[in-house]
Every structure is written in structure tokens, then in C-alpha cells.
Amino acid sequence: MSSLAIVIGAGVNELVAAHYLARAGRRVLVLDERNAPDDAATEIGWIPPRIVRDLGLERQGLAIHRPDPWVAVPLADGGRLELWHDMARSVEAIRRISPRDAAAWPAFCERMKRLARLFEMLYTAPPPDPVGRELGNLARFAALALRVRGLGRQGIEDLLRLLPMSVADLLDDWFEADALKAVLGAAGIMHLRQGPRSGGTAFRLLHHHVGSPVGVFRPSLSNLRRVLPQLPGIEIRRGAEVAGITVRECGVAGVVLTGGEEIPALLVVSGADPRRTLLALVDPGWLDPDVVRAVWRIRCRGVVARVTLALDREPGFSALAVAPSLDFIERAYDDAKYGRVSRAPFLEARADGAGADGRHRVDVHVQYAPYALADGEWDEARRTALGDLVVKILSQHVPHVGAAVVERSVLSPRDLEDAYGFPEGQAHHVELTLDQALWMRPLPGWARYRTPISGLYLCGAGTHPGGGVSGISGYNAARAIIRDFRRGRCT
Ligand SMILES: Cc1cc2nc3c(=O)[nH]c(=O)nc-3n(C[C@H](O)[C@H](O)[C@H](O)COP(=O)(O)OP(=O)(O)OC[C@H]3O[C@@H](n4cnc5c(N)ncnc54)[C@H](O)[C@@H]3O)c2cc1C
Numbered sequence: 346m347s348s349l350a351i352v353i354g355a356g357v358n359e360l361v362a363a364h365y366l367a368r369a370g371r372r373v374l375v376l377d378e379r380n381a382p383d384d385a386a387t388e389i390g391w392i393p394p395r396i397v398r399d400l401g402l403e404r405q406g407l408a409i410h411r412p413d414p415w416v417a418v419p420l421a422d423g424g425r426l427e428l429w430h431d432m433a434r435s436v437e438a439i440r441r442i443s444p445r446d447a448a449a450w451p452a453f454c455e456r457m458k459r460l461a462r463l464f465e466m467l468y469t470a471p472p473p474d475p476v477g478r479e480l481g482n483l484a485r486f487a488a489l490a491l492r493v494r495g496l497g498r499q500g501i502e503d504l505l506r507l508l509p510m511s512v513a514d515l516l517d518d519w520f521e522a523d524a525l526k527a528v529l530g531a532a533g534i535m536h537l538r539q540g541p542r543s544g545g546t547a548f549r550l551l552h553h554h555v556g557s558p559v560g561v562f563r564p565s566l567s568n569l570r571r572v573l574p575q576l577p578g579i580e581i582r583r584g585a586e587v588a589g590i591t592v593r594e595c596g597v598a599g600v601v602l603t604g605g606e607e608i609p610a611l612l613v614v615s616g617a618d619p620r621r622t623l624l625a626l627v628d629p630g631w632l633d634p635d636v637v638r639a640v641w642r643i644r645c646r647g648v649v650a651r652v653t654l655a656l657d658r659e660p661g662f663s664a665l666a667v668a669p670s671l672d673f674i675e676r677a678y679d680d681a682k683y684g685r686v687s688r689a690p691f692l693e694a695r696a697d698g699a700g701a702d703g704r705h706r707v708d709v710h711v712q713y714a715p716y717a718l719a720d721g722e723w724d725e726a727r728r729t730a731l732g733d734l735v736v737k738i739l740s741q742h743v744p745h746v747g748a749a750v751v752e753r754s755v756l757s758p759r760d761l762e763d764a765y766g767f768p769e770g771q772a773h774h775v776e777l778t779l780d781q782a783l784w785m786r787p788l789p790g791w792a793r794y795r796t797p798i799s800g801l802y803l804c805g806a807g808t809h810p811g812g813g814v815s816g817i818s819g820y821n822a823a824r825a826i827i828r829d830f831r832r833g834r835c836t
Contacts, residue, residue, distance in 0.1 A: 349374060351600055351608060352579075353587050353626075354616030354766075354805065357388055358819035360573035362614055362804040364400050365823030367578040369830070374608070375579055376600070378586035378766070382574055387566040387697070390815035391556025393469050402572055410566040411558075412663035412695070418528045419742040421669055426524045432560050443522040453519050454560040459500050460507065461554040463492055468555060468810040471793045471821050472784040508779065512546040513671045523670035530671045531691055532562045534712070536773055536812065538646040540678030541671045545779035552777065555814060563664065566695070569815055590615070590626045596799030600626075614822060616805035617766065618774035619643060619787040623796065632797060639788050643807075644781065647758035647770025648681055650714035652735045655752040656705040660696045661743055667692040677713055684719025686731060687712075692738060704751065709735055716758035716769040723757040731755055773812030774805055786811060794822040795829075802826055 348371070352363045355377035367373045387410065397403060414427035426442060428435045432451060440447035466489070473485040493501060507515060512533030516526040532553040533546035540546075554562050574581055586603040590613055599609035615622040620640055623629070629637045668674055668691045677687035693710040700706060714731065721727075732755040740747035758770020768774060775787045784792040786809045794802045804822035806812040 348372070348612070349608075349610045350612040350614060351376060351610040352614045352616065352804070353377075353600070353622075355379070355382070355574065355581055355583065356616055356805065357569050357573060357816045358805050358808075358822075359614070359616035360576075360579075361396060361400070361816035361819035362616070362823040362826075363579045363819075364573070364576055365820060366614070366826065368399075369823075369827045371612070373579040374610075375581040376585040376587055376602070376608075377581065377583050378603075380584040382570070382583070388569040388815050389566055390564045390813045391817075392567060392569060392815045393465075393556070393817060393820070395469065396816050396820050400573075400576060402569070402576075405572045405576055406568070407572050408568050411561070412563075412566070414664070415561045415563050416528055416664050416666050417662055418524045418666050418668065420524055426522075426528070428528070428560070430558055430561055435560055439522070439525060442524060443520070446520045446522050446525055449519050450560070456499070456503055457551065457554055457562075458559045459496060460504055461551055461557070463496065463504070464551055464555045464810075466492055467783065468814055468817055469821070471825055472809055474790075474793065475784060507547045507551065509544055510547040511542045511544055512550050513541040513675070515547040515550070516671070523672075524668075527668040527670045527674060528666050529562055530674055531666055531668045531693065534674060534678070534691075535710075536647075536649055536712075536771065537776060537778060538644075538648045538678075538681060538713070538715070539778065540675040542675055548779045548782065549777065552782075552811075553813060555810075564813055567815065573816075587617070587626060589628075590622070590801060592627060592631045592798055592801075597801040611800050612802075612826070613800065614802045614804050614826065616803075616819070618645065618768045618805060619803055619807045620645065620768055621766070622801075622803060627798065627801070636797060643787055644776045644778070645768040645771040645774065645807075646776055647716040647761065647767060647772070648713045649761075649770070649772065650686075650711040650731055650758060651756045651761065652709040652711055652732055653754045653756075654707040654709065654736070654746075654750050656707060656746065656749040657703075657751050658705065658745065658749045659699075660694075660705055660707050660746060660749070662694070663696055665692075665694045665739075665742065667694075667738055667742060681713030681715045684715055684717060686714045686718070686727070689738075690714065690734070692735060694739060705749075707746075709739070711735055714757060716762070716771075723759045728755040728757060728760075731757070772806070774807030775811070777811045777813075782811065783809060794818075794825040 350371040352375045363373045414429045417425045417427045530541040533550040587600045588603040589601040591598040680687040697706045761767045761770040787807045792809045808818045
């Protein structure tokens with residue numbers, strides 16, 4: 346099996362898929378439209394130990410960063426609530442704002458972790474097909490059923506109640522302190538055009554917990570983005586935009602680059618989002634009209650802007666969330682519902698430490714900043730206003746920040762689409778709502794990386810399990826492809 350495999354995109358999922366395919370004997374060419382590797386210093390998400398081991402990532406210098414405290418939240422009456430990897434330290438911190446919540450924290454963390462472990466199992470394989478009759482599929486269902494049963498009565502009740510619930514309802518069940526509920530609630534709405542009172546957001550809290558230690562509800566950061574391109578065994582061509590995927594009666598036949606160069610291949614693995622892959626790169630005439638309509642309806646609503654600050658001194662935090670209460674986040678969402686940038690957005694700022702130039706880089710996740718605005722377009726004036734607002738809000742909690750900013754950049758969802766190819770600015774390619782997750786990601790019945798076109802596969806963040814879990818979509822896709830080779834389904 347030495348014929349060429351083309352992988353579209355050099356993001357982490359694509360590179361993980363490319364390396365697994367190369368290890369299975371394929372000659373792999375990775376094409377990315379961007380001229381330079383990502384300047385984003387870190388990748389957010391859990392990397393399963395299996396991928397680290399298989400690809401020898403530690404030998405290549407993989408460094409996983411777990412900020413501690415993993416989050417700090419300014420409190421209304423001064424001071425901060427800090428949550429730590431160490432359970433006892435978090436309990437002590439919570440006790441200062443609510444002895445009742447401090448008592449509930451260990452049990453809450455333990456119960457969430459048990460559910461997250463189930464998701465770890467679900468995430469590291471294609472989800473079983475609910476109606477598939479293949480032996481392997483039935484065996485995976487049986488294994489899943491056993492794992493669910495192993496949760497015990499309490500765990501099964503937790504799972505069934507939690508999945509459709511809003512994160513606000515879940516947290517109101519457990520806690521009373523606004524700051525604690527808000528910082529956990531924020532994990533339920535990251536990158537969603539939903540608020541903490543929207544159904545299904547409790548699932549997103551669990552999604553963020555997958556792969557993290559007990560009591561930590563933010564994914565880790567790593568230099569995976571920098572390490573993967575350095576691994577040998579694949580060829581990467583940058584500045585190579587795929588303008589089209591060529592299809593013939595028998596399946597995929599190759600790609601055409603902008604500029605006209607044609608590259609023949611019987612296997613194409615796309616990390617471009619599903620809409621772009623199937624409606625722009627493939628001629629939709631090759632697809633059933635029902636499929637075309639379903640792909641159009643995939644929701645990719647971006648609501649996050651990214652502000653990057655360069656400071657000339659230490660910011661005084663590693664991860665700071667500005668989210669005083671669930672009501673605050675819900676009100677921030679109210680603006681976005683009607684196409685407005687939140688007047689008081691939820692912010693999460695992460696500091697990277699000093700760079701070679703001595704400057705401290707701070708990346709700020711700003712939610713909600715909708716892609717489509719009700720009253721105009723994203724222009725320089727709006728970007729400037731958003732940057733000013735972010736610095737003003739941060740300065741209210743960390744007073745020296747304002748004076749320390751020596752440079753800043755503001756990327757609206759439109760800019761994220763232009764710079765990184767995120768559809769509608771959605772970093773997860775397909776909004777990770779409960780109805781677009783698991784075996785419904787990117788579409789019901791399509792969660793197994795195959796497309797209706799023989800030899801064309803999806804491997805990006807828009808496939809199961811999605812964004813925030815590094816490289817797993819690529820890993821699962823490569824395994825599905827390798828299984829298909831062995832069965833002679835694609836050559
Ligand atoms: C700036 C940035 C911010 C992020 N923020 C967050 C965050 O806040 N939270 C979070 O959980 N995750 C975040 N992520 C990670 C992101 O959500 C994805 O999960 C992660 O990037 C892995 O996705 P991927 O490899 O599937 O695709 P991507 O990283 O999107 O890579 C896909 C690549 O394909 C290329 N491409 C697309 N179409 C073509 C084409 N036609 N021809 C050639 N190349 C093409 C694109 O240029 C891109 O380089 C961020 C990533 C970036 C780059």
C-alpha cells in the first residue's frame with residue numbers, strides 16, 4: 346500500500362492522521378493553504394497517552410503545560426477564587442467563599458470524573474453505529490454498555506440527567522457561590538452560541554473535563570502544534586491551497602490546487618471543515634441532494650474573538666476568568682442572541698510566560714462576539730473598540746495590565762475565518778452542541794470519518810470527538826482508513 350495519500354490541512358488532527366497513515370505504509374503528502382506553521386504557541390486539549398506513545402512525541406520534545414491554579418476568578422469584594430490541581434487546596438480556597446460548597450466539591454469532582462472517564466473511552470474510537478450489525482460494532486456497543494453499567498446506579502442517573510441539562514441547572518444543584526458556578530459554567534459554553542441556561546451545556550462541561558485530573562475543568566496546553574510537523578515520514582507543502590477534490594465514478598481521484606496543479610491520489614483525507622470539503626472542494630453534484638441540504642444545515646456559528654496582548658511585565662496570573670456569575674454570562678449571551686457584541690463579555694486570559702524578547706504574551710478568549718453582526722460588519726473601528734473593552738475589563742481586575750500593554754492584536758470571528766479557515770470563525774469547525782456530537786458529528790450517521798465518496802475521508806475538528814481534544818479526530822480517522830485498506834474498501 347504505497348500509493349499516495351493526500352491530507353488537506355496541517356493542523357494537529359491532519360498531522361496526526363498523516364503520521365499514522367505513513368506508519369501504515371502510505372506515502373503521505375500534506376497540503377496546507379497557509380504559508381507558515383501556526384503562530385499559536387500552544388494547542389488546547391487532551392492528547393491521549395496512546396498517541397504520545399505511538400508517535401514518540403515525548404522524544405520529539407512534547408511539553409504538556411498544566412497551569413496551576415488552573416483558573417483564578419476575581420471576586421466581587423476583592424481577592425480571587427483560585428482552583429488548583431491539589432484537591433485540598435481548592436477545598437480551602439472554596440471554603441473562604443462558601444463552607445457548604447467546599448464540602449460538596451470533592452464529591453462533585455469525583456462524580457464528574459467518573460462520567461468523563463466514560464467519555465475518554467468513547468472519544469478514542471469512532472462511536473459505535475447505533476444500527477450497525479457488524480460484529481466489531483456490536484462488540485463496541487457491548488463494551489460501552491458494560492462501562493455504563495459499571496458506573497452503578499448513581500453514575501447512570503448522573504449520566505442520564507446531565508446530558509440534556511443546562512450547565513446552570515447542574516451547578517445550581519450542587520453549589521451556591523456565584524463565582525464557583527460561573528467559572529465552571531463557562532466551561533459549558535466555550536465556543537457555543539448558547540448561554541449557561543441552554544439545554545445540553547452540561548455535556549460541554551464534561552467534554553472539557555475529559556483527560557484532565559479530578560477537579561480540573563480546563564484542558565491542558567501543549568506544544569503539539571510545533572512538535573508534529575517536525576516528525577519525519579511525511580511531506581508537508583505549505584502555501585498549497587486545495588481548490589478542488591477530483592471525483593470520478595469510482596470515487597476520489599485527486600486534488601487540484603489553486604493555480605491549476607493536479608495531484609492524483611485515490612485517498613484524500615480532509616481536515617478542512619465538512620461544509621468546505623463537501624460543498625466547495627467537491628462538486629456537490631456528486632452527492633445526494635438530501636446530503637447537500639444536511640451539510641448546509643450544519644451549524645458553525647462562531648462567537649469568539651481572540652485578543653492577544655504583549656505586556657512588558659508579568660501579568661500576575663496564568664489563567665484568569667472574568668465571569669462573576671452565571672447571570673453575567675447569560676446576559677453576555679443575550680447580546681449575541683440578537684447579533685450584538687456583548688457589552689460585558691466573558692473573558693478568559695491565559696499567560697504564556699516571557700518570550701525571547703522579554704515580553705509576556707496574554708491570549709484572551711472573548712465571548713460573545715458573533716460572526717454575523719445585526720448592525721454592520723467587523724471593521725477596524727469595531728476591532729479597536731473590542732480591544733479597548735478587553736484591556737479595560739482586565740485592568741479592573743489586574744490594575745497594572747493597562748499600562749503594561751505594548752502591542753495588541755484583535756481577531757474577530759471573521760478574521761479567524763480568513764486566517765485559520767475556521768468556518769464562520771468557529772474554532773471547532775462544527776459547533777459542539779449535544780445534537781452535533783458523538784455519532785451525530787458532523788451529521789447523524791456520518792461519525793465514522795467516511796463520506797459518501799469512496800476514498801474521501803474527513804479527519805478535522807468537525808468530526809467526532811471534535812475540538813478541544815488534540816489530535817483524536819485525526820487518530821480515529823486514520824484507524825478507520827487503515828481498517829478500510831485491510832478490507833480492500835479503498836486502495
Ligand atoms: C488560533 C487558534 C485558536 C484556537 N482556539 C481554540 C480554543 O480556544 N479552544 C479550543 O478548544 N481549541 C482551539 N483551537 C484548536 C481548534 O479548535 C482545533 O481543535 C484544532 O486546531 C485542531 O483542529 P484541526 O487540526 O482539525 O484543524 P485546524 O487547526 O483548523 O487546521 C485545518 C488546516 O487546514 C487548512 N485548510 C483548510 N482548507 C484547506 C484547503 N482547501 N487547502 C489547504 N489547506 C486547507 C487550514 O489552513 C488549517 O491550517 C484553536 C486553534 C487555533 C489555530
